[in-house]
Amino acid sequence: MVRFHVRGGPKLRKAYVKIKKAKTSRYACPACSKQSVKRESVGMWRCRSCGSEFAGGAYELSTPTGRLSQRLISDLREGMLGKEALRMIEAEIEKAEAEAGTAGASAGQKE
Numbered sequence: 001m002v003r004f005h006v007r008g009g010p011k012l013r014k015a016y017v018k019i020k021k022a023k024t025s026r027y028a029c030p031a032c033s034k035q036s037v038k039r040e041s042v043g044m045w046r047c048r049s050c051g052s053e054f055a056g057g058a059y060e061l062s063t064p065t066g067r068l069s070q071r072l073i074s075d076l077r078e079g080m081l082g083k084e085a086l087r088m089i090e091a092e093i094e095k096a097e098a099e100a101g102t103a104g105a106s107a108g109q110k111e
């Protein structure tokens with residue numbers, strides 16, 4: 001639901017509605033698995049049931065880039081990364097940045 005008028009055309013309005021929905025909805029708690037994690041502040045999420053706090057995305061509990069990073073860390077721990085895997089990861093990072101749109105643009109800028 002849009003509470004006030006967003007100017008700038010349908011593209012910006014759709015982007016606003018998507019972010020608004022992501023930041024106000026409840027997420028499943030990674031600790032107690034109840035649907036009660038709400039946004040506390042930018043990137044801060046707290047479970048209303050067990051009180052656990054999580055660092056996450058600015059507007060959603062986990063971002064595509066964040067999920068990729070977590071998988072990379074677990075893969076590194078398991079020692080699964082060879083040269084072939086690193087090439088696949090670079091391709092996936094580019095994909096995740098494209099999905100994130102302008103949010104990840106600063107990190108992936110090329111000269």
Ligand SMILES: [Zn+2]
Nearest residue numbers: 029032047050
């Ligand atoms: Zn919880």
